[in-house]
Amino acid sequence: MHNLIQLSIIVLLLPLLSFVLLIFFNRRLPRNGDFLAVGMLGATFAISAWIFWNVIVVGYDPAFKLTWNFNWIDFGNVPGVGPLKIKMGILIDNLTAIMLAMVSLISLLVHIYSTGYMTGDKYYGRYFAYLGIFTFSMLGIVLSDSLFSIYIFWELVGLSSYLLIGFFFEKDSAADAQKKAFLTNRVGDIGMLLGILILYSQFHTFGYEEIYEHIKAGDFHMSQAWLTAAGILLFMGCVGKSAQFPLHVWLPDAMEGPTPVSALIHAATMVAAGVYFVARIFVILTVDALHVIAFIGAITAFMAATIAITQHDIKRVLAYSTVSQLGYMVLGLGVGAYSAALFHLLTHAFFKACLFLGSGAIIHAMHHEQDMRWMGGLSKKMPWTFVTFTLATLALAGLPLTSGFMSKDAILAGALGFAEVEGGGIYYLIPILGFFSAMLTAFYMGRQIWLVFFGESRTHLKPAGGHDDHHGHDEHGHHEVHEVPWAMRMPLVVLAALSIFAVYSPDPLDGGKGWFMHLVQTPETVVTAGMVSENMSAHPVSDVQHEPGIEEPEADLHIGDLAAIENTPDPEHNENLGSDHSTTAAHVAAEEHAVSHNAEHDGHQGEEHHGPVFSDPRQAAIAHATHENHDPAIMYSSIMVALGIGLALIVYAFRFIDPEKTAQRIRPLYLYSFNKWYWDEIYDATFIKGSLLISKLLAWFDSNIVDGIVNGLGALVRRLGTASGNFDRYVVDGLVNFTAFFIQTSGAAMKKIQTGKVQTYLVMVLVAVTGYIVYYFLQVMS
Incomplete structure (x- = not known):
């Protein structure tokens, strides 16, 4: 090999x-x-x-x-x-x-x-x-x-997306979108880098397998809090790349790039990178880190779905659907539905690429019109695009016989099982948001299909001076719309075919019977074995019997603590890996799930349950609960999808409810959705304007305080320099100049005497002798 x-x-x-x-x-x-x-x-x-x-x-x-x-x-x-x-x-x-x-x-x-x-x-x-x-x-x-090499390619993906999102760089919107994507991702990447450095400081290696082995063997001194922090910081990289709340704002604007680029970003490259990375580090994530990941995914899935229902741009609807579906994947990883999350990553890649390329075909045929309000009636003019786009839409909505139905329902089953094992309460918010998002997905995709392909053409209703396209073409009439060439049709056919259930599983209701979830199984966590240290809080528990079941631990152990008892060298020293509150009933239920799951696998291996057997009782309990909730998840999901499609037909096909009048009646809610929960405005008012305000304050401090001190010192030094110059000029130079003048004057006088002539010297001697004689006689006579 x-x-x-x-x-x-x-x-x-x-x-x-x-x-x-x-x-x-x-x-x-x-x-x-x-x-x-x-x-x-x-x-x-x-x-x-x-x-x-x-x-x-x-x-x-x-x-x-x-x-x-x-x-x-x-x-x-x-x-x-x-x-x-x-x-x-x-x-x-x-x-x-x-x-x-x-x-x-x-x-x-x-x-x-x-x-x-x-x-x-x-x-x-x-x-x-x-x-x-x-x-x-x-x-x-x-x-x-390794974490080192993935970070290098991680930044290259960011650079590549920057170049392609802003490919039409002459447009201000494209230039702004590429900067927004690049800077937003830097926030997540900084967190990811800090997480990598935390792990490196502990293990002195970047390799996945080496880090896993160190943690599994307990060969480190990191506390649970630090390992949780490292996991959440690493997850920040996914929050940026996979557009999770609160760093989701860049992805819808990324559609400013060419539509094929949108397909590549939304399906197979940038956004897929974040989910793939979390899957790679899944085995070192603590229970608390997984809880954070699950809630972030659920919130993202719901929030993006509520925004997509009011958008008019065909690509913007698909962009928010991508954010929502990525939320499902992250939710799946957080609740432990590892295989289901990655299964949805695969199926979503194909039907979302089909949808974006289909939207590109529509935009191309409509001469770069992107507003769904001015489309309609395209099913007859673009039959190939209509059929492939519709099939991919059904997969995204999660209808039976499609790939999206199997993968999304597997995640929702995992969410139900997770909430059940964790003791319910707030944890049921995760599957509730997931099921409600499924209904919204069916609604906004049904809305899109109807507005684009059915009814009569609404091109003539478009106000004058409307949309400008990427390439500068003029607007054309709807009568000129025709099917795209085969170079653009063939990829749609291939991707639509890959959205059918038969590619992945012979059973349209159970992706677990297919090849993907059989091959890509949920890995055994290594945190369980590693989080045991004498300096951690004591929790007396009994040893775990791995085969075939698990003995009863002490009654005061929380369900989160179950992750700390595998391979425990000293049962008197265990770290509480869960929350601080006590849920004895949840723990007992989880242990019963774990025992029955392992026993079931021993007795019926390969018959009903498809997946690994976990020695970690928490993972085993979630796996068993997920298996038990498979049918309820299908039922609830089907009901929600039927409601969503039915509501879309009632509003847009049969017009029993007028969408414009309804939007006026609930205008605050409508505007809240249409304006994307005002996240851009919130970030503009806080981070952007806050940064500008801090910059202005720093500029004022620099100009008035720092520069004031510098300028004051400069003025003082200037005055001292002036005084020093005057002292030098009038005192030092005065003494020097006086000395020179004296020497020059005396030299000039001496020059008259020191002529070098003997006669002059004789006369001077004679004058001196004569003067002396006269002086002497004057003294004698006095």
């Missing part, structure tokens, strides 16, 4: 080569080198598909893992640390193989689609170069085996 490493390196480097060649030479190549970009991505997908076939189909092994690394930097022996090396490497497992195939396929389809959509753009070659670096960055994240 060593050739898999070599092939994965080729997969990684081909898009990078595409970027290098096109960024420098696209103007010298036929068609600006688009054939080169498509060809290299085709080769990338072909190799990725070969890896997928050998890992997933031929060499099936749920525990498959292949690693390779090399020393990137060797700092030698560092005092107090020891040998310090930073490694770069590749990790291939089942999830890697699936993600490689998914990312490369969607990127290839986006490349093909772009040959039709971007035709005539003056930066056509540069566009394909940017697609290459974007794909390279995401593939690097998928293949990384």
